[in-house]
Amino acid sequence: METMLRVDQLSKAFKNKQAVRDVSFDVRKGEIMAILGPNGAGKSTTIRNIMGIMYPDEGAISFSGHDKIPRYKIGYLPEERGLYKNVKVMDILLYLAELKDYPLKKARERALAYLKKFDLEGHENSSIEELSKGMGQKVQFISSIIHEPELLILDEPFSGLDPVSQDLFKTEIRKLAEKGTAILLSSHQMNLVEEMCDRLFMMHNGERIIYGDMDDVKERYANFKCTIRGKNDQHELEGLPDVERVEQDEDTSVLYLTRDVEPVSWLKHLPENLTVQELSIDRISLHEIFIDIATTGNIEQKEGATHA
Incomplete structure (x- = not known):
């Protein structure tokens, strides 16, 4: 690619x-x-x-392969929004398209199409300050893509x-x-x-x-985790093989498993008296990986x- x-x-x-x-x-x-x-x-x-x-x-x-990025080939939606509040929606979109050397007739057509797609039809002449935060976000997004970057x-x-x-x-x-x-x-x-x-x-x-x-x-x-819905003893679950830690919330237990565990084989270690209303095994989420790095600086790998 x-x-x-x-x-x-x-x-x-x-x-x-x-x-x-x-x-x-x-x-x-x-x-x-x-x-x-x-x-x-x-x-x-x-x-x-x-x-x-x-x-x-x-x-x-x-x-x-070039040292510089031509301005008309890049679109940018900044974290801090910066549209002029007292300018009409269509005017700001056409102005930003013009800054990218994009044909104004085509820009107007694309603006109208995107305003309709994002449920903003009829707001062409509304000022940015008249829009809700979400509506303003949609206009900002349109402004970043109107010139086909x-x-x-x-x-x-x-x-x-x-x-x-x-x-x-x-x-x-x-x-x-x-x-x-x-x-x-x-x-x-x-x-x-x-x-x-x-x-x-x-x-x-x-x-x-x-x-x-x-x-x-x-x-x-992302190591595997096993989520069990059912009332079970946390200490008993913590004693199972290949379990790093157990988190419980009411009747739900989440067992975080050690690295390289084989889920199918590991399931055989679950006790027969386990209360199971629902059970699932999946990898921890990207959110959990992010939190681990952000809070503990865990970068051993x-x-x-x-x-x-």
């Missing part, structure tokens, strides 16, 4: 703080790539260097959206990827990242921690991280 964006050994410091250190990854045509990490991990600094808002101290950023950077795109609007965004983001747009997505909503993204790049303290295909990352970093 063709590489659209390449970040190579990027480093950036501010006074005495090293914000990003020797970061490398790429984003391919037609894929959704997640860039993740706790607050202060270096995500925003990395994105701003890609956007040309600031420049790295070391390293290089290239787009389709080849590279799209989305920073917390689902913030402030209700579940229906989240589904609309997810559908549109997938469609853009299917048409060949390279998408770099940053979000703290791990369930959506896990559902949507093909690969991920996770940072901590300005450095790369995890990088690779979503399925490979989960297989490498950093070296040899899966690469795609």
Whole structure:
């Protein structure tokens, strides 16, 4: 698959703080790539260097083999929204399209189509300040894609959206990827990242921690857990083989299993007197991996991280 964006050994410091250190990854045509990490991990600094808002101290950023990313080929949805509040919706969309040298007639057609798709039909002449937070978020999203960018950077795109609007965004983001747009997505909503993204790049303290295909990352970093619904003794469950810890909430027990356990074989160790109303075995979620790294700094498996 063709590489659209390449970040190579990027480093950036501010006074005495090293914000990003020797970061490398790429984003391919037609894929959704997640860039993740706790607050202060270096995500925003990395994105701003890609956007040309600031420049790295070391390293290089290239787009389709070129040193600079043409402004009309990149779309950006920032975490902090910045549309002019007293400007009409259509005016701001056409203005931003014009900044990208996009034909205004085509921009108007695309704007009307997207406003209809996102249930904003009839709001062309509304000012941004008249819209709800979710409606404003939709306009901001449209402004980032109206010029048909080849590279799209989305920073917390689902913030402030209700579940229906989240589904609309997810559908549109997938469609853009299917048409060949390279998408770099940053979000703290791990369930959506896990559902949507093909690969991920996770940072901590300005450095790369995890990088690779979503399925490979989960297989490498996510141990199995067994969830049992039924009233059972926690101490008895903790005594089972290959159980690292047990968490209980009312009548539900979650058994976190050791690495490399074989689930089918492990099930044979469950006692006959176990109360089971429901039982399931799956890997821990990306959210749990994220929390583990963010709260404990557990990076023992950093070296040899899966690469795609």
